[in-house]
Amino acid sequence: MGGLVTSTDSGLAVPDWPLSFGGFLPPMVGGIRFEHSHRVIASTVGLLTLILAIWTGMKEEKTKIRWLAIAALGAVVLQGILGGLTVLYRLPAPISVAHACLGPTFFSLVVSLATVSSPKWEVRRISSDQGSFHHFALITTLFIFLQVLLGAIVRHTGSWILVHIAWAFLLLIMIGRLVRKALVDFEDEKEILRSTFLLAFLVIIEFFLGLGAFAFTRLVDSSQARWSQVLIPTLHQTLGSLILAMGVVLALRSRRDLAQV
Amino acid sequence: MKQTKFYFSALMVVLGLIGVTMLFSVNSAKAVEGGTVLTGKAVFEGTPPAREKIRLDADPVCSMKFPEGLESEEIIVNPNGTLKNVFVYVKQGLEGQKFEAPKEPVVFDQNGCHYTPHVFGIQVNQPLEIRNSDETLHNVHALPKANQEFNLGMPLKGMKLTKTFNSPETMVKFKCEVHPWMAAYAGVIDHPFFAVTGDDGTFQLQGLPPGEYVVEAWHEKYGAQTATVKVPDTGEVSFTFKG
Numbered sequence: 240m241g242g243l244v245t246s247t248d249s250g251l252a253v254p255d256w257p258l259s260f261g262g263f264l265p266p267m268v269g270g271i272r273f274e275h276s277h278r279v280i281a282s283t284v285g286l287l288t289l290i291l292a293i294w295t296g297m298k299e300e301k302t303k304i305r306w307l308a309i310a311a312l313g314a315v316v317l318q319g320i321l322g323g324l325t326v327l328y329r330l331p332a333p334i335s336v337a338h339a340c341l342g343p344t345f346f347s348l349v350v351s352l353a354t355v356s357s358p359k360w361e362v363r364r365i366s367s368d369q370g371s372f373h374h375f376a377l378i379t380t381l382f383i384f385l386q387v388l389l390g391a392i393v394r395h396t397g398s399w400i401l402v403h404i405a406w407a408f409l410l411l412i413m414i415g416r417l418v419r420k421a422l423v424d425f426e427d428e429k430e431i432l433r434s435t436f437l438l439a440f441l442v443i444i445e446f447f448l449g450l451g452a453f454a455f456t457r458l459v460d461s462s463q464a465r466w467s468q469v470l471i472p473t474l475h476q477t478l479g480s481l482i483l484a485m486g487v488v489l490a491l492r493s494r495r496d497l498a499q500v
Numbered sequence: 501m502k503q504t505k506f507y508f509s510a511l512m513v514v515l516g517l518i519g520v521t522m523l524f525s526v527n528s529a530k531a532v533e534g535g536t537v538l539t540g541k542a543v544f545e546g547t548p549p550a551r552e553k554i555r556l557d558a559d560p561v562c563s564m565k566f567p568e569g570l571e572s573e574e575i576i577v578n579p580n581g582t583l584k585n586v587f588v589y590v591k592q593g594l595e596g597q598k599f600e601a602p603k604e605p606v607v608f609d610q611n612g613c614h615y616t617p618h619v620f621g622i623q624v625n626q627p628l629e630i631r632n633s634d635e636t637l638h639n640v641h642a643l644p645k646a647n648q649e650f651n652l653g654m655p656l657k658g659m660k661l662t663k664t665f666n667s668p669e670t671m672v673k674f675k676c677e678v679h680p681w682m683a684a685y686a687g688v689i690d691h692p693f694f695a696v697t698g699d700d701g702t703f704q705l706q707g708l709p710p711g712e713y714v715v716e717a718w719h720e721k722y723g724a725q726t727a728t729v730k731v732p733d734t735g736e737v738s739f740t741f742k743g
Binding site: 247248249250251252253254255260261265266268269270271272274329 | 558559560561636637639641649651652653655676677678679680
């Protein structure tokens with residue numbers, strides 16, 4: 240939803256915060272449809288994360304998982320504050336970029352929480368000397384995060400596009416190497432192989448979506464945002480979040496296997 | 501932003517190459533009581549582009565008012581081959597002179613989900629009265645660089661706000677993020693010698709003291725052009741220049 244807000248340039252359609260035009264339910268017209276829906280969904284996510292944190296605190300025995308839930312709660316609260324500040328200060332680039340990066344980070348935290356609290360997480364897995372794969376998956380995930388950051392800079396400042404494109408090529412090479420390592424180190428581990436292949440597939444789709452976003456937003460001149468100019472960059476941004484979360488999950492899974500050797 | 505400007509500039513170069521040009525001509529400068537009347541027009545050369553159709557279905561109030569939609573005001577070529585909404589002002593030649601800002605406000609209205617006027621001039625410290633004449637809500641977002649940016653909600657019909665700009669600036673963009681097709685531009689000038697071309701593409705700068713001036717004409721799509729004009733004590737001056 241945040242991606243749609245940016246793509247439709249609706250970020251300031253509701254000029255006040257935390258209220259919307261002084262109330263809770265402004266008429267859902269024009270850009271307000273995107274901005275206010277974003278606020279409503281964000282509030283719901285915040286509430287659900289609060290419930291999740293309380294639930295985890297009460298039911299979960301592992302301290303690390305409890306801390307993970309608290310981190311997710313902290314992230315969603317901070318995300319809400321950044322969202323408010325970006326409206327009140329009329330889209331200052333550093334805050335908008337931070338807001339755009341914290342969203343995928345929060346998503347990754349929640350996905351990690353779901354992964355490590357899953358009953359399947361307890362199942363002992365067969366593993367071998369896969370330490371270098373885990374480290375490489377971790378570095379790749381860090382590089383994915385930096386790409387999310389670069390994408391946010393491009394979206395909110397219009398600059399650094401060439402760095403973003405160069406980084407995309409670098410990531411393609413890294414993902415290629417990750418796939419090769421997975422085939423060598425985890426040839427019998429279907430779960431890791433499947434996750435790595437899926438990650439590679441999504442990165443390739445993301446690459447082409449990025450090219451599409453570049454073409455439609457930079458090369459097409461239009462006074463009105465066309466759906467292609469809205470949907471493709473939004474899909475590009477959303478898939479970026481998913482890829483980051485998948486990278487985190489892959490790094491976690493390969494580490495778990497190590498720990499249980 | 502720099503990238504966007506780059507591609508925009510590239511597009512302008514391409515359009516220029518295919519023969520779309522704005523010619524800004526100053527026809528005459530006549531001495532009148534209290535100064536000179538400088539007249540001219542913005543001529544459009546090339547094939548007039550079709551005005552882009554704007555769909556208003558994002559807001560039922562707008563679409564009810566204009567069921568057929570609106571036409572973009574970015575490029576309006578008048579039937580006589582001139583260009584509408586060109587902002588013309590004296591850029592240089594009045595330095596050191598002080599001109600008091602008028603007390604009466606410039607009215608800037610949101611009516612029918614578009615801004616009226618689309619391009620206008622205002623003096624530094626002159627009140628700008630922003631109105632909402634629509635049954636729907638707008639946010640009016642001014643994006644100046646030298647002045648204070650503002651983004652204000654105007655949820656009710658009949659609502660009025662007054663703002664001023666403290667520094668000269670050409671041009672200040674206004675937009676409404678509720679209705680993303682809405683855009684307008686203001687030239688904030690520290691003297692009264694400015695005008696906007698209308699349905700006949702002409703302009704008049706009245707009461708200009710004799711002297712040498714740099715006059716600039718600005719259009720939102722075709723950019724700015726300048727010319728040096730010598731305004732005599734009496735008589736007329738006529739010249740044309742291309743951009």
